[in-house]
Amino acid sequence: MTATSPLLAETIPTPAALSIRLETPDDDAWIEALHEVSFGPGRFARAAYRVRERIAVDDSLSTIAEIDGERAASVRMTPISVGGLNGYMLGPLMTDPQFRKQGAGRALVKHVCDLALARPGIAFVLLVGDFAYYGPLGFERTVPSAIRFPAPVDPARILVMAADASLAETLTGDVAPWV
Numbered sequence: 249m250t251a252t253s254p255l256l257a258e259t260i261p262t263p264a265a266l267s268i269r270l271e272t273p274d275d276d277a278w279i280e281a282l283h284e285v286s287f288g289p290g291r292f293a294r295a296a297y298r299v300r301e302r303i304a305v306d307d308s309l310s311t312i313a314e315i316d317g318e319r320a321a322s323v324r325m326t327p328i329s330v331g332g333l334n335g336y337m338l339g340p341l342m343t344d345p346q347f348r349k350q351g352a353g354r355a356l357v358k359h360v361c362d363l364a365l366a367r368p369g370i371a372f373v374l375l376v377g378d379f380a381y382y383g384p385l386g387f388e389r390t391v392p393s394a395i396r397f398p399a400p401v402d403p404a405r406i407l408v409m410a411a412d413a414s415l416a417e418t419l420t421g422d423v424a425p426w427v
């Protein structure tokens with residue numbers, strides 16, 4: 249972005265305009281409303297939701313992005329294991345429609361993945377999502393049908409980020425609580 253492009257400069261926040269903080273109980277109603285707007289009535293049947301029904305999210309990674317001091321986006325992380333390795337499942341990631349395409353989603357993904365993968369014993373961050381969005385952020389496709397969720401899921405949408413580059417090819421098993 250340069251000063252010669254004033255229109256775009258208006259729509260992309262400067263780093264000063266975007267800030268990241270931990271979620272608090274005051275955010276609950278806003279997050280629930282955003283969940284409904286983002287995923288609609290089918291949200292309770294989604295495979296990732298079914299995992300979160302069984303395993304509590306890790307509050308220390310539940311994060312909000314604000315733009316100009318207003319809530320813009322939310323992400324949560326659930327501690328899971330696959331095939332005996334501990335990691336996190338990222339999601340839901342949601343940006344308020346009025347704040348989309350300003351980098352809040354990408355900033356939250358980077359923030360929580362950096363924090364999670366720096367923790368001792370954490371081998372991966374996994375999610376169910378679009379490769380077109382998450383691929384450029386460092387996620388890779390997993391082996392189709394190698395990772396099993398408690399509800400049907402399109403295997404092409406199961407993506408993983410790991411320090412070990414071979415993990416996307418070797419990770420296999422049921423999504424389960426930490427071992």
Ligand SMILES: CC(C)(COP(=O)(O)OP(=O)(O)OC[C@H]1O[C@@H](n2cnc3c(N)ncnc32)[C@H](O)[C@@H]1OP(=O)(O)O)[C@@H](O)C(=O)NCCC(=O)NCCS
Binds near residue numbers: 350353355380
């Ligand atoms: C996906 C979502 C979180 C992105 O939030 P955001 O804050 O707008 O994301 P960013 O600003 O970091 O990135 C925006 C870019 O990603 C693109 N993008 C958004 N969703 C995408 C998708 N599903 N596939 C590919 N690209 C996508 C946008 O078109 C935009 O592209 P541009 O930079 O070329 O204009 C937001 O669109 C959303 O809440 N969607 C509904 C819920 C959802 O689908 N969550 C993800 C579930 S896995």
